[in-house]
Amino acid sequence: MTENFRYDSDLTGGSLMVRESRVVADLLLAQADSATWDHAIRVENRLQKPTAASAKRNAQAIRKRLERLEPEFWRAIRDGDEELATQASYCASLERNLLLVEFVESVVKDTYTTRADTLAFYLWEEFLDHQANRAPEILDWKASTRKKMGQVAFRILAEAHYLKNTRDTVLQHVLVRPEIRIMLEDTYRHRILQCLDVSSRRAQ
Numbered sequence: 001m002t003e004n005f006r007y008d009s010d011l012t013g014g015s016l017m018v019r020e021s022r023v024v025a026d027l028l029l030a031q032a033d034s035a036t037w038d039h040a041i042r043v044e045n046r047l048q049k050p051t052a053a054s055a056k057r058n059a060q061a062i063r064k065r066l067e068r069l070e071p072e073f074w075r076a077i078r079d080g081d082e083e084l085a086t087q088a089s090y091c092a093s094l095e096r097n098l099l100l101v102e103f104v105e106s107v108v109k110d111t112y113t114t115r116a117d118t119l120a121f122y123l124w125e126e127f128l129d130h131q132a133n134r135a136p137e138i139l140d141w142k143a144s145t146r147k148k149m150g151q152v153a154f155r156i157l158a159e160a161h162y163l164k165n166t167r168d169t170v171l172q173h174v175l176v177r178p179e180i181r182i183m184l185e186d187t188y189r190h191r192i193l194q195c196l197d198v199s200s201r202r203a204q
Contacts, residue, residue, distance in 0.1 A: 005135050009099045011149040013061035016089045016159045018082070020047045024062040025074040065092040072183055080179075087180045087196065090160040094192045100153055103127055104195040108162070111171060112198055118169045119157070124150035162199060173199045 023046045027037055041059045042052045049055035066074055069092055076088040094101050107123050128146055132138040138146075157163045164170040176196045184193040 006137055007099045007131075007135055009097045009149070010061055010064065011097055011100060011152045012145065013152075014058055015152055015155040016086060016093060017058060017062055018077070018085050018089050018159070020058055021062050021066065021077050021089045021092070022085060023047055024059055024066055025078040028063070028066055028074050029071060029078060062092075065089075065096040068092065068095045070183070070187060076179060076183070084177050084179060086160060087177050088183075090156065090196070091180065091184065091189070091192055093156055094195055095189070099131070099149075100156065101191065101195055102131065103153060104157075104198055105191075108157070109198050117171065119154070119163060119171060121150060121154065121169070124153060171199070 023040070027040060030036075032040065037059075040046050041055050045052070045055055047055045047058055049058060066077070069088075073088050073091060077085045077092075080088065094104070103124070107127050108119060111119050111123070125146065128138055128141075128150075151166070154163065154169065155166050158166045158169075161172055161174050164172060174196070176193070180196065181193065184190070184196070
C-alpha cells in the first residue's frame with residue numbers, strides 16, 4: 001500500500017461529452033480569456049445545457065481533462081470526424097482518471113483476454129474493493145458515489161465503442177485511429193495507448 005495515496009478522479013463529472021468537448025477545444029485553441037470563456041459558456045450557452053450552472057460545471061470538467069493534453073489532441077476533437085473526436089476525448093478522460101486507467105488495465109483487459117462476452121457491472125465494485133488496499137479512502141465513499149462512478153465508467157466505455165451500449169455490455173473490438181496512435185506515441189503516452197489497444201486481445 002502506498003502511504004497517503006489518493007485518486008484524483010472526475011468520474012462523477014460526466015462521460016466523454018464529445019459534442020461539448022468540441023466547443024471547449026475550440027475555446028482552448030483560440031486561447032479565450034476568462035471573459036470570452038464565460039460569455040461562450042454562460043451567455044451563448046454553446047454547450048446547450050438547461051442551466052448556466054450545469055454548462056459551467058460541464059465546461060470546467062472538460063477543460064480540466066483537455067488541458068492535460070497537447071493542442072494536437074484539441075484539434076482532433078474540434079475538427080475531426082466523430083470517431084476521431086471520440087477517441088481523442090477518450091484519451092483525455094483516461095489522462096484525467098487514473099482510476100479508469102487501472103480499471104481498463106486490469107478488469108477490462110482480463111475480460112477481453114478470457115474472451116468473455118460481456119463486462120459485468122459487479123466487476124466495478126470488486127475492482128473498487130481491491131483498490132481500497134491501495135487507497136483506503138475508497139472505503140469512505142458513499143455507495144451512491146461508487147455506483148455513479150461505475151455508471152460513468154461504463155458509459156465512457158460504451159461511448160468509446162468498447163461496449164455495445166450501457167444496457168447490453170457486450171464487448172466489441174475497437175480499431176485505434178492512426179492519428180491517435182501517432183499522437184500518443186509522440187507524447188510518450190504508452191500507458192494510455194495500451195488502454196485503447198485493450199480490445200486487440202480478442203482479435204489475437
